[in-house]
Amino acid sequence: MGFVFDIQAAKQQSALGKYNQQVANRNAVVKEQEAEAIKKQTEFDIVKFDQQFEQLTGETKVATLKSGVELSGSALNILRYNAEQAEIQKDVMEYNSQVAQSQKIEQANFARIQGVIAKREGRIAALGSYARAGESLLRTGQATGMIGGW
16 A cells, blocks of 8 residues: 555655746746846936936036136036046946846746756656555565466
């Protein structure tokens, strides 16, 4: 009667493998959502950065003109330099965002791979249990004279 338990164990091992794969797939979806959230946050941050930069640039222009200095020469060079630095800062923000997004996508891919492995491990364990059930049936059959002793 041990084969009954082996068959039940095989079913449970198979189900556990499928469950573990589902968990890994869910984890993958979460990582993909995190990548999308990083992308949207970066878009928001860049818009906010642009607004703050425009405000600062406007304040600087007003302060410069109020002081009686023309927007030429050094003052214009400073504004141009600040604009260049702002573009560099936005490029850095985009790059860092893309790196973080790529890492999340890679983590999602790895989670899916782990899920496939978990499912296969469940199948292998189930096959082992089925093999033990078969061996148990053979031993039972031989002991009762039903196999090999006719």
